[in-house]
Every structure is written in C-alpha cells, then in structure tokens.
Amino acid sequence: MTKEDKTFDESLVELEKIVNKLEQGDIPLEEALDKFQEGITLSRELKKTLQEAEQTLAKVVTEEGNEELFEEE
Numbered sequence: 001m002t003k004e005d006k007t008f009d010e011s012l013v014e015l016e017k018i019v020n021k022l023e024q025g026d027i028p029l030e031e032a033l034d035k036f037q038e039g040i041t042l043s044r045e046l047k048k049t050l051q052e053a054e055q056t057l058a059k060v061v062t063e064e065g066n067e068e069l070f071e072e073e
Contacts, residue, residue, distance in 0.1 A: 018038060
C-alpha cells in the first residue's frame with residue numbers, strides 16, 4: 001500500500017505508533033530522526049486532509065446547483 005492509498009485513519013494510526021515509539025526513547029538516534037521526519041510528513045498530510053474536508057463542509061449547494069460558502073445566520 002502506497003502513501004496515496006492510505007486512508008486518513010490508517011495514517012493517523014501510523015502517526016500514533018511513531019509518537020509512541022519516540023516517547024519510549026529506546027531507539028537509536030538515527031532511527032529516531034528518521035521516525036521523527038516520517039511523523040512530520042504524516043502530520044502535514046493529515047492536516048492538509050482535514051483542511052480540505054473543512055473547506056468542503058463549509059460549502060452548501062443551492063437549489064440551482066451552485067456552491068456557496070456556508071454562513072451562520
């Protein structure tokens with residue numbers, strides 16, 4: 001499974017595993033740095049996915065089929 005094939009939840013679980021492993025502190029420095037970089041990449045991808053979902057949810061479709069930003073009245 002490539003990075004593009006991972007779901008949001010799968011990426012989040014992977015990030016949590018990385019964080020737990022780093023918190024244990026019993027891995028060599030080089031591996032810790034690699035895991036940290038991998039975690040940063042996953043974090044950025046997850047943030048982007050959340051932002052895109054937020055933008056999608058903030059739109060409503062009018063009766064004419066046009067998209068408009070949702071605004072509270």
